[in-house]
Amino acid sequence: MSQLKVAIVGGGIGGLVLALALRARRIDFELYEQAQELREIGAAVALSANGTRELRRLGLSQQVEGVSVIPSALVIRRWDTGEIIAEHPIGREGVYEATFGAPYYGVHRVALMQALADRVAAEGLHLGRPCIGVDESRAGAEVHFADGGSAPADVIVGADGAHSVIRPHVVGDIRGRFSGTVGYRGLVAARDLPALPDPAPLQFWAGPGRHLLHYPINGGRTINFLAVVRVPTWTQQSWMEECAVSDVVGAFAGWHPAVTEMVGSTDVGARWALHDLEPLTRWHTERAVLIGDAAHAMVPHQGQGANQTIEDAIVLADCLCDARNKRGLAAALRRYEQCRRKRTVAVQWWSRRTADLMHLPDGPEIAARDALFADLYSQLTWIHSHDAHASTVSSAPRSTRTQAALTRSQ
Numbered sequence: 001m002s003q004l005k006v007a008i009v010g011g012g013i014g015g016l017v018l019a020l021a022l023r024a025r026r027i028d029f030e031l032y033e034q035a036q037e038l039r040e041i042g043a044a045v046a047l048s049a050n051g052t053r054e055l056r057r058l059g060l061s062q063q064v065e066g067v068s069v070i071p072s073a074l075v076i077r078r079w080d081t082g083e084i085i086a087e088h089p090i091g092r093e094g095v096y097e098a099t100f101g102a103p104y105y106g107v108h109r110v111a112l113m114q115a116l117a118d119r120v121a122a123e124g125l126h127l128g129r130p131c132i133g134v135d136e137s138r139a140g141a142e143v144h145f146a147d148g149g150s151a152p153a154d155v156i157v158g159a160d161g162a163h164s165v166i167r168p169h170v171v172g173d174i175r176g177r178f179s180g181t182v183g184y185r186g187l188v189a190a191r192d193l194p195a196l197p198d199p200a201p202l203q204f205w206a207g208p209g210r211h212l213l214h215y216p217i218n219g220g221r222t223i224n225f226l227a228v229v230r231v232p233t234w235t236q237q238s239w240m241e242e243c244a245v246s247d248v249v250g251a252f253a254g255w256h257p258a259v260t261e262m263v264g265s266t267d268v269g270a271r272w273a274l275h276d277l278e279p280l281t282r283w284h285t286e287r288a289v290l291i292g293d294a295a296h297a298m299v300p301h302q303g304q305g306a307n308q309t310i311e312d313a314i315v316l317a318d319c320l321c322d323a324r325n326k327r328g329l330a331a332a333l334r335r336y337e338q339c340r341r342k343r344t345v346a347v348q349w350w351s352r353r354t355a356d357l358m359h360l361p362d363g364p365e366i367a368a369r370d371a372l373f374a375d376l377y378s379q380l381t382w383i384h385s386h387d388a389h390a391s392t393v394s395s396a397p398r399s400t401r402t403q404a405a406l407t408r409s410q
């Protein structure tokens with residue numbers, strides 16, 4: 001058993017995966033979540049091999065696979081004619097898993113959270129405890145709660161999302177930057193989409209200043225979609241604004257009937273301003289550290305926010321496992337940031353770039369863009385084939401024991 005006591009603030013995907021990864025490495029944790037129950041905002045999430053590989057290692061294959069759908073392929077179509085620009089198999093003939101070493105899943109967020117929460121169980125989990133700030137000294141750290149209470153820890157992990165209350169303590173008051181795009185999210189019954197050529201793939205429709213992404217969940221009976229529209233500014237205080245279905249239908253006027261049918265067939269009630277974070281200058285202090293959206297919120301156009309968060313959780317757990325006690329803590333947090341920063345900055349950049357490529361106007365640049373899409377799997381290899389645990393183990397000082405601790409616990 002490690003001598004470290006870890007306080008995790010936030011019970012989203014990052015906080016829960018970290019809790020499971022720490023338990024697998026026999027490190028004590030307490031997880032504090034502001035909500036009275038564990039839940040996720042939004043409809044579905046796509047998990048790629050770099051994320052599912054780690055969920056498998058945590059022994060979650062059955063639970064996650066049981067509530068997921070593997071899309072047949074990744075297809076990119078033109079906005080008006082529906083002509084296929086690029087098609088790459090995913091589930092079909094197992095090509096994706098053979099290429100990247102683990103499966104690709106579309107999963108309802110509620111089902112994913114339930115699968116994670118069931119495994120974390122009640123031990124070490126504190127719901128309804130909003131954190132309002134933290135303190136640290138050379139001797140230790142403390143989490144402070146809205147109810148006036150506080151809790152001691154050796155290290156505090158800010159897994160509290162894009163509006164993190166831990167981030168100002170680590171790096172100052174950094175706000176999200178607006179990406180110039182808004183998103184409309186919805187769920188539609190597949191049977192209500194007669195114009196859709198094929199509901200089984202994960203499919204992009206790319207056109208000037210907009211795109212639509214959709215994939216099947218819920219045994220293929222439901223289609224989850226995210227419609228993205230470029231807008232000049234976002235002036236609201238909140239990142240979310242109520243809207244009518246006619247707003248999104250109007251934004252896609254003239255597009256292929258499968259697109260207008262999908263965005264018009266659901267009760268879209270809001271549009272979300274898509275933000276990301278400027279790369280932070282630091283991710284940790286002596287005793288506090290950030291993971292997930294708190295460290296590197298990104299726009300969702302590569303479907304990588306949750307997957308990078310899972311990677312963070314695994315790498316941090318490995319680094320803390322190697323530290324074993326308070327003396328090794330500072331080096332462990334430094335190593336975690338070194339392992340994660342460059343990679344997540346690159347994924348943030350690619351996520352923004354993807355929307356730029358999707359949104360090109362018809363014209364001379366389209367041919368080069370389409371050639372890039374046709375070669376997509378080689379472009380994505382560095383993201384999807386990454387093995388976060390193996391890369392941390394291989395970067396470990398020789399005297400440490402990540403691998404041994406993990407093997408013992410399985």
Ligand SMILES: Cc1cc2nc3c(=O)[nH]c(=O)nc-3n(C[C@H](O)[C@H](O)[C@H](O)COP(=O)(O)OP(=O)(O)OC[C@H]3O[C@@H](n4cnc5c(N)ncnc54)[C@H](O)[C@@H]3O)c2cc1C
Pocket residue numbers: 009010011012013014015032033034035039042044045046047129130131132159160161162163164165183185226291292293294298300302303304305306307308309
């Ligand atoms: C439209 C859209 C689509 C997306 N699609 C994908 C996708 O397909 N694939 C993918 O990989 N990613 C996707 N993402 C990104 C992904 O959802 C996030 O990156 C991921 O959920 C981040 O996880 P997290 O644990 O860091 O933060 P969060 O999920 O935000 O969790 C933070 C938790 O902390 C809690 N909390 C916050 N403040 C406090 C406090 N003060 N005290 C205690 N608890 C607190 C919150 O209640 C919450 O439970 C998408 C994002 C968007 C917006």
